[in-house]
Amino acid sequence: MSLSNGNGKNEAPLARNYGGDAETVNNENKAFKIFVGYDPSEDLAFEVCRHSILKRSSIPVEIIPIKQSDLRKRGLYWRERGQFESTEFSFSRFLTPCLANYQGWAMFVDCDFLYLADIKELRDLIEDKYAIMCVQHDYAPKETTKMDGAVQTVYPRKNWSSMVLYNCGHPKNRVLTPDTVNTQTGAFLHRFQWLEDDEIGSIPFVWNFLEGHNKTVENDPLTLPKAIHYTRGGPWFEAWKNCEFADLWVNEKEDYQKQLKKESAN
DSSP: OOOOSGGGGGGGOOOOOOOOSSSOOTTTTTTTEEEEEEEEGHHHHHHHHHHHHHHSSSSOEEEEEEEEHHHHHSSSSOOOTTTHHHHSTTTTTGGGGTTTTTTTTEEEEEEEEESSSSSHHHHHHTTTTTEEEEOOOOOOOOOOETTTTTOOOOOTTTTGGGGGETTTTGGGGGGGGGHHHHHHHHHHHHHHTTTTTGGGEEOOOGEEEETSSSOTTTOOEEEEEEESOSSSSHHHHGGGGTTTHHHHHHHHHHHHHHHHHHHHHH
């Protein structure tokens, strides 16, 4: 299935990685920090996700991969991998406020996303009264496996933690210390049990559009995905090369590789 990237001829020029500590999203001169979950087995997915954000962003952004190996070297992550952790960032994602020095707003997103819209649109949805904001899915997958054979688990608030805007300076998020992230249960972390329900803001589902679950409605632009989440498995896996929206991801991959080739030639 094909979709417009949402920008057409008006697509923003290729953005660059910018420095800055992103103390506040209201300061246009500082980069909005985006932490992307990284797994060596999905390196290409990370690069395409990163490329799709940068290409369409009209604001300065800083994209930082959350690499478990680096976190272990820095003494920030030491928990052993559990049998139901399908990626290396299943728990390390919750270090986002810590990695942002508990300042300003920052975003975490899984690497299996493809962005089709300007990240500024998402950042502009931020409301300071919330500790976090995310798409509040009601999702119960039918498959028993995902990606490259990983077990598909079912639990309340599933996929809420796959893309989160964190108010890193919020007092409640100071509980997300390395010690907490390394010792707390999956239920405590993925269900945001350190927060009250009214401290969790809602984002339109099109910013975490679950391939195979969410649907577009004809003549309803509010249902067109702004960010596709290949949560079951993306086209970079042989078993999922023909999944819905696979053509959009493949086109983005080719665009990324074209840019990489141009940069290496210079």
